[in-house]
Amino acid sequence: MNLLRKNDLIMLGLSLVIFAILQVLITTKVLTSFWELNLIIIGINVIMAVSLNLINGYTGQFSLGHAGFMAVGAYTGVVMTTFFHLPFIVAIIAGAVLAGLLGFLIGLPTLRLRGDYLAIATLGLGEIIRIVIMNLDYVGGAAGFKGITHHTNFAWVFLIMLFTLFVIKNFVNSSHGRACIAIRENEIAAEAMGINTTKYKVMAFTIGAAFAGVAGCLFGHNFYIISPGSFTFLASFNYLIMVVMGGLGSITGSIAGAFVVTFISAVLAPWPEFRMIIYALALILLMFYRPQGLFGYMEVTSMGIFRRIFKRGHES
Amino acid sequence: MDFLHQFVQQLINGVSLGSIYALIALGYTMIYGIIKLINFAHGDIYMVGAYIGFFAITRAGLSIVPALLISMVVTGILGMIVERLAYKPLRHAPRISVLITAIGVSFFLEYASMYFVSPTPRTFPEVIPSVAFNVGPFIVNGQQMLIMGITLVLMLILTYIVQKTKLGKAMRAASFDVETAQLMGINADRVISFTFCIGSALAAAAGVLVGVYYNSIDPLMGIMPGLKAFVAAVLGGIGILPGAVAGGIILGVIEALVSGFISSTFRDAAAFAILILVLLFKPSGIFGKNTREKV
Amino acid sequence: MSEVLLKAENVSIVFGGLKAVSDFDFYINKGELIGLIGPNGAGKTTAFNLITGVYQPTTGSIEFAGKSIVGKKPYEITQRGIARTFQNIRLFSELTVLDNVKIAFHSHVKYGLAETVFRVGRYFSEEKQIEEESMKLLKIFKLDGHAYDQAKNLPYGAQRRLEIARALAAKPKLLLLDEPAAGMNPQETKELMEMISWIRKEFGLTVLLIEHDMSLVMGICERIYVLEYGMIIANGTPKEIQENPEVIRAYLGGEA
Numbered sequence: 127m128n129l130l131r132k133n134d135l136i137m138l139g140l141s142l143v144i145f146a147i148l149q150v151l152i153t154t155k156v157l158t159s160f161w162e163l164n165l166i167i168i169g170i171n172v173i174m175a176v177s178l179n180l181i182n183g184y185t186g187q188f189s190l191g192h193a194g195f196m197a198v199g200a201y202t203g204v205v206m207t208t209f210f211h212l213p214f215i216v217a218i219i220a221g222a223v224l225a226g227l228l229g230f231l232i233g234l235p236t237l238r239l240r241g242d243y244l245a246i247a248t249l250g251l252g253e254i255i256r257i258v259i260m261n262l263d264y265v266g267g268a269a270g271f272k273g274i275t276h277h278t279n280f281a282w283v284f285l286i287m288l289f290t291l292f293v294i295k296n297f298v299n300s301s302h303g304r305a306c307i308a309i310r311e312n313e314i315a316a317e318a319m320g321i322n323t324t325k326y327k328v329m330a331f332t333i334g335a336a337f338a339g340v341a342g343c344l345f346g347h348n349f350y351i352i353s354p355g356s357f358t359f360l361a362s363f364n365y366l367i368m369v370v371m372g373g374l375g376s377i378t379g380s381i382a383g384a385f386v387v388t389f390i391s392a393v394l395a396p397w398p399e400f401r402m403i404i405y406a407l408a409l410i411l412l413m414f415y416r417p418q419g420l421f422g423y424m425e426v427t428s429m430g431i432f433r434r435i436f437k438r439g440h441e442s
Numbered sequence: 443m444d445f446l447h448q449f450v451q452q453l454i455n456g457v458s459l460g461s462i463y464a465l466i467a468l469g470y471t472m473i474y475g476i477i478k479l480i481n482f483a484h485g486d487i488y489m490v491g492a493y494i495g496f497f498a499i500t501r502a503g504l505s506i507v508p509a510l511l512i513s514m515v516v517t518g519i520l521g522m523i524v525e526r527l528a529y530k531p532l533r534h535a536p537r538i539s540v541l542i543t544a545i546g547v548s549f550f551l552e553y554a555s556m557y558f559v560s561p562t563p564r565t566f567p568e569v570i571p572s573v574a575f576n577v578g579p580f581i582v583n584g585q586q587m588l589i590m591g592i593t594l595v596l597m598l599i600l601t602y603i604v605q606k607t608k609l610g611k612a613m614r615a616a617s618f619d620v621e622t623a624q625l626m627g628i629n630a631d632r633v634i635s636f637t638f639c640i641g642s643a644l645a646a647a648a649g650v651l652v653g654v655y656y657n658s659i660d661p662l663m664g665i666m667p668g669l670k671a672f673v674a675a676v677l678g679g680i681g682i683l684p685g686a687v688a689g690g691i692i693l694g695v696i697e698a699l700v701s702g703f704i705s706s707t708f709r710d711a712a713a714f715a716i717l718i719l720v721l722l723f724k725p726s727g728i729f730g731k732n733t734r735e736k737v
Numbered sequence: 738m739s740e741v742l743l744k745a746e747n748v749s750i751v752f753g754g755l756k757a758v759s760d761f762d763f764y765i766n767k768g769e770l771i772g773l774i775g776p777n778g779a780g781k782t783t784a785f786n787l788i789t790g791v792y793q794p795t796t797g798s799i800e801f802a803g804k805s806i807v808g809k810k811p812y813e814i815t816q817r818g819i820a821r822t823f824q825n826i827r828l829f830s831e832l833t834v835l836d837n838v839k840i841a842f843h844s845h846v847k848y849g850l851a852e853t854v855f856r857v858g859r860y861f862s863e864e865k866q867i868e869e870e871s872m873k874l875l876k877i878f879k880l881d882g883h884a885y886d887q888a889k890n891l892p893y894g895a896q897r898r899l900e901i902a903r904a905l906a907a908k909p910k911l912l913l914l915d916e917p918a919a920g921m922n923p924q925e926t927k928e929l930m931e932m933i934s935w936i937r938k939e940f941g942l943t944v945l946l947i948e949h950d951m952s953l954v955m956g957i958c959e960r961i962y963v964l965e966y967g968m969i970i971a972n973g974t975p976k977e978i979q980e981n982p983e984v985i986r987a988y989l990g991g992e993a
Contacts, residue, residue, distance in 0.1 A: 131856070188538060235722055242480045242541055246672060247721050250714030257711040268707075293854045300853040300860065301839075301846040301867070308840045311829035318789060318823075320815035320844035320907050363545055370542055399561070402553035409546035414531055417539045423831065 133427065138288075145284050152280055162280055164392050166348060169283035170341045171384035173290045175368040176377055177337035182366070183374035184298050185330040186310025187237060188245040190362050191252025192338050197357035198225040198255060199339025200346030201265050204274045207347065214277040214347065218286070221343035222336040228255070229335025230328060237327040249359050260354040270353030277347040286344065290337050295377055297333065306330050307375075367409060373419030378426040383419070451580055452702040453695060458586040458655070460694020461593035465648035466671035467678070467686035468600065469521075469641025475617035475681030476637055478537060482544040483524065484645060485668015486551035491517040491646025492566075492659045493559060499567055506569040510592070510650050514643040521642025522635050524551075530631070548668075555661040563660035566653035585655045596647055597687060600640070604683065609636050617681055666710065670697075673717040679727025688728065739766035742911055742943050743819075748787060748797030757783045758967040761797065765911070770937060770944045772954040772975075775964035776987060781947045782824055784964065785913055788945075789821050790814045802910070816844045820909035822900040824916045824947070830889035834880055834899055837888050838871040841906035871906065877936065878902045894925045898932075905940065914946040918953050926950055930957050955979070963987065 148165065151157045157165070178192045199221030206217035236247050260268045297303050305326045308316035317323050346352045368387045372379025387405075394401035412419070466488055473481045491513050498509035528547050532540045573584045604610040609632075615623040616633045624630050652667070653659045674693045678685025693713060700712040720727060741764050748761040758780040765771050773781050786792045788799060790811040799806050806814050820841075829837050846867070852858040875881040878898040883891060888899060897917055904912060917933070918926045930953050937944055948954045954961060955975040963971040963978060965987045971978055978984055 131861075134856070188541075236718065239721055239725065241537055242478075243676075243721055243725065245541065246480060246669075246676075247718050249669070250673075250717045254711050254714050254718075257708065261705070261707055296854050296856055297850075300864070301843055301848070302850060302853055304836065304840045305843050307832065307836075308829055308843075311831055312827045314791070314811075315823065315827035315829065316840070317811040318791075318815060318821055318827075319841040319903065320812050320820075321840070322810070322812045363549075366542070366545075399553045399557045402549050403557065406546045406548075406550035406553065410528055410543050410550070413535070413539045413543045413546070417535060 134292075137427070138292075141288055145281075145288075148284070149281060163348075164388060165280055166278060166283045166344075167392075168385055168388045169280075169287045170345050170348075171365070171368060171388050172287050172381050173337055173341035173344070174365045175372065175380035175384040176290060176294050177334040177341070178365050179369045179372075179374065179377065179380045180294055180298070180306070180330050180337075181334040182369055183376070183380075184303065184310060185306040185327060187327055187331065188241060189248040189331070189334070190245045190359060190366065191232075191248035191250075191255070192334070192365050193357040193359065193361035194252030194255035195225040195229055195335040195338035196342035196345065196361070197259055197354065198228055199342025200352055200357070201259060201271065201342075202339070203343030204271050204346045204352065205265065207277065208271075208274055214282070217277075217347070218340055218343045221339040221346075223339075225339025225342065226332050226336030229338075230332040233328040233331035233335075234324075237324065237331060249362065252357075252359055252362055256354045256357050259357075266353075268354060270351050270355075271346075272351045274347060274350050274352065276350065278344050283344055286340060290340065291377060291381075294333075294337070298377070302326070302329070310375075367405060370409070370419055371412060373421035373423065375423045376419070376421040376425055378424065379419050379421035382421065447579060448702060449699075452698040454580060454582055454586065455702075456695030456698030457691055458589045458694070459698060460674075460691035461589050462648045462652055462655070462690075463667065463671050463674045463694050464687040464690025465593055465596065465644045465651075466667060467674040467690045468597075468683060469645045470672050471675040471678070471680055471683060471686040472613070472617075472637050472641050474675065476613065476620065476634055477529070477533075477540075479529065479540050479544060480672060481641075482541070482668070483547040483551055484641070485664035485666075485671065486548050486555075487517060487521055487524070487642045487664070488645035488649040488652075488667060489659070489661060489664035490520060490551060490555065490649070491642070492649030492653045492663065493555065493564075493661075494646065495650030496564060496566060496653055496659055499569060506588075506650075506654065509569075510647060513646045513650050517646030517649075518639040518643035521638040521645075524642075525635055525638040530634075548665075552661055552664070559661065561661060563658045566657045566659055568657070569654055589651045589655060592647065592651060596644060600644070600683070603640070609633065613637055670710075670713045673713050673720075676717060676725075676727055677720050679730030682727070682729045685727055685729040739768070741765070742767045742769075742802060743788070743945075744800045745788070746798050748794045748799060750783065750787060750792055751795045756967055758787065758964075760968060761787075763962055763969060763972070765943055765945060767910075768941070768943055770933075770957060770959050771946070772958035772961040773945060773947045773964065774949070774951075774954055774961060774978075779964040780967040781964055782915060783967070785821060785915055785947065788814075788913065789819060812844075815907055815909070818908075818910035819913065820904035820907040820911075821913035822897075822904050822915055822917060824919065826896050826900060828888040828896060828899060828903070830887070832888060833885050834875065834888055834891065835868075835871055835884040837899060837903050838874055838906045839867050841903045842867045842870070843907075845908060874902045874905055877939075878932070894921050897921065898929075901932075901936075905936065909942070911943045911945065914944065914948075916947055916949060918948060918950045923952075926953055929953070933957060 152162050174192060174196065181187050181189045202224045203217040203221040206212045206220050207214060232251050236244060239247055259265060265271050305321045308319065308321055309323050309326055313323055368383035369380055371386060372383030391401060466484065469484050470481060473479060494516050495509045495513040498504045498512045524547055528543055529540060532543060570584050570588060575582045604613060612628045612633045615626065615628055616630060620630050670693060674689035675686045677693060678689030693716065696712055696716065697709050701709050743765040745761055745763050749759045750757050761784060773784065775781050787794050790809050794807060801817060801819060806817065829840060846863060848859040848863050852860045872881060872884065875884055878901065880895060880899055880902060891899060901914065901917060918929055921929060933944065934957055936942060958975060961973065961975055961978045962969055963984050970983045970987060971981045
């Protein structure tokens, strides 16, 4: 059997064991609904962070509008289940497709911009998406969409998160992913090596947007109401913090970042100002002392402890 | 006739709102011109300026002009401190790291302010009698006169500083090329510090004027105007001072027209749509020149 | 009989009123090793940028293997079989030496997005092949010992060699080398010369190189073009070039 496939199976097995343990703890009420909710939020945030990392970290295209795509996924999803009474999985796929399509349409013209200009343009587009939703009476406008059926639970979130990680990990470890990474490293050299840089930037952006749509759909069905206020650019910043904290260009890092940020938010929830001040200081100190984030470009599978488990777990 | 009347009235409102954007945009454009940083925290500096003005009026019982000056001085110093503590250590770091730091500073100023002055909005005292002047069939109120007057005075002073003083010349030199400017004996650190000081002082003035205009201030008031001032700076051509002013006023007018004729909920969307159109079709802005990367 | 691989006719480019290259006429036959020399600022790198599609000529035509490549994007030109190195090294510096080379195989990869994401079909076999071919290239350039080092940590000469290895991974017919020996000591330059001659035979390449090191140019090039002020002032064998009064004037600044 192929070595890479074996590693995948080991990781998959480990993940399923973790899933089984957590699911049992939830079913037996050892973990209270507060913790279940936080596990769900962590899972959604992992999807958001990893998909944003594909754009910002791997491809090096600085996007600040990720919450906009999440909003598209969330609203598409709740419209599917609430108005058309379609199954949840159809809603998720629809959310992914629509968010991905929008990502494609937005990415095509804007990804010509570089660095901070792209950042500010995507921020603007994210806000435009939100403002448009706010003005759509069909989905409840500024007051929000009410009467959503609660579909999201821990199992859905965990399994879809696992699928997301699997897809994005495989993507970045392929010739397609290498093309994206080459663009981050040196766009002119990438182009000179035969890489259609526009195509791969737009591809990364589209895939990232589609998974943000998936996360949005899960998020939308976790409460009974959603409102445009959940998808401001401050939310985009929040996902950015996770990615930067974990390491631009590390999936392990994004998982860790999503975990740490969600955990800190939950613990400091009673003191919201304090929480944001800690965020802010953490972000600044990180840029001073560890700008590559906790993991840099490292993955947990290439670290010593896992190397021993996998014998030769080098894959990148 | 009615349409024309409303149009001109919105134009007047737009110019006064645009003056505010112009004052903030000047700081953005100066800072970007020299250290190529989108200072996300600039909008929050403006918010701090508004609060300092507020306390100078309510606690110290000052009238508007001294309060404005105090706010400008204190906020100018704050701008220098922020630069010294947060941005200077990253002078040679990748631009994205500095951008993220700026986001961090922005959060810090917003929520530290919230902690100290509470998140509830404050009512800005009425510092000038609410009078309205009739100019022909149009109405210009006292606040609008004050905003436009003070903006004009500040711009004249800024023009003098930038064109005539030694530091101003150093600033212009540094905005072309910091390294070459240093080789010519310009102390880049001092110039950058000075730029943050002036930019922040102008933002503070804008903050106080907005307080006077809208009568209400809160710790998150800087987010949107900050972003829009950046749009104004890009619209006019980033790094170009008259561009920032023109961009600010054009943006203010467009927003006023969108609010007046379409819907005020689309006001913010209009600003971002302008940003994207400018970036896509003329990224160097109205007054800018195109450049290309050397291979 | 020699067949023309690259042909440029009347190529000019204007940057804001300044003619950086004008009436550039030249050809390269299949299998040749051509040198492009000239004083600093003569337009040599600009000529490379025109051939590789980084710049579009203001006037003139460029044909590669019988087809026009004017208006094509740099990646399309690479896919047609022209690869290059850069004067100011442009490696993917944070990545490993091996990944640098693997990236350049990009346009020869056949597996699609679905095969990638679900790891089925050709994914494994092609990845294995890419890895093997990359290691083979690294071995040729004596970089195999550094395969898992970050490119930015290589010594300067090794970085230049890696650029060539990476360009070869794109499987070009024509290889453009922009000052491959810049910053190398005489010993390294000599090794590089031998290596260029060797890979040319081994891979059946046509090579065009810009170089300041006259010993290298005169030593291995079969034909040389001399540029000055954006114009070709001479063209011929190394011996002819050495004796050409125009060239001597251009380099020594004396009266012709």
